[in-house]
Amino acid sequence: MIRKIIKIDEEKCNGCGLCAAACHEGAIGMAGGKAKLLREDYCDGLGDCLPACPANAISFETREAPAYDAAAVARAKTQTLPCGCPSAQSKKIERRSAPETANEARSELSQWPVQIKLVSVNAPYFQGARLLVAADCTAYACGDFHGRFIRGRVTLVGCPKLDMADYSEKLSEILKANDILSLTLVRMEVPCCGKMESALCAALENSGKNIPFEVYIVSTDGKVFKK
Structure with a gap:
């Protein structure tokens, strides 16, 4: 059939993967x-991926293409993510290479990507x-991170030093677009992690919302302090 469908310009694509994350159907x-x-x-053909692309590499075209298969998309959402990774939204799928031991902690992660x-x-x-916003290193420094912080929360992680990014704009968009019940920030005691805290504080202010907010600081030897 002739219909509207997206077109990706591979020469413009920078490989960031944001369009794949934004595609709710898993087409990309x-x-x-x-x-x-x-x-x-x-x-x-609705184009949720277009505004996510920072390189303007995605556009629409009208051409011969298979019809949109909503049933197939629904089935696929229980198995994979747009990027092709196994979905962590469903705990029904167990992929353990060996029986769980008494000392093995179960993952509390409820969504992907993070x-x-x-x-x-x-x-x-x-x-x-x-919502839990955490610096990458905190999960390695804090031994009971999953049980203490991830359980019952949606988790976002990042490192402003490695990404060379200001997360405040993306976090502002998330807070504005969604009904977030609470915010928890877990950061390391090192100075560069201060950017995580300032970004989330700025996002909260930009959102104009009054959301309960707490901050935890993890030392390099694994001790946790509430700010």
């Missing part, structure tokens, strides 16, 4: 460091969420 994936339309029948720069602002798991 990453291959060879570039975004590709992997399933034409998964593309609904990187601030990859999540979609309008992801359904943000609605009514208790």
Whole structure:
């Protein structure tokens, strides 16, 4: 059939993966460091991926393409993410290579992806969420991080020093677009982690919302302090 569908300019694509994260249908994936339309029948032609692309590499075209298959998309959402990774939104799928031992802690992660720069602002798991924003290193420094902080929360992680990014704009969009019930920040005691705190404080102020907010600081030897 002739219909509207997205077109990806691979020469412009910078391989950031933001379009794949924004595509709720899972039509887009990453291959060879570039975004590709992997399933034409998964593309609904609405273009949620367009505003997510910082390189303006995505546009619409009208051409011969398979019809949008909503049923196939619904089935795929229980198995994979747009980027092709296994979905962590469903705990029904267990992939353990060995029986769980008494000393093995179960993951409390409830969604994927977790990187601030990859999540979609309008992801359904943000609605009514208790949001955890954490510096990458905290999960390694704090031995009981999953049970203490991730359990019952939607988790976002990042490192402003490695990403060379100001997360305040993305976090502002998330807070504005969703009904967030509470905010928890977990950062390391090192100075560069101060950017995580300032970004979240700025985002909260920009959102104009009054959301309960707490900050925890993790020392390099694993001690946790509430600010």
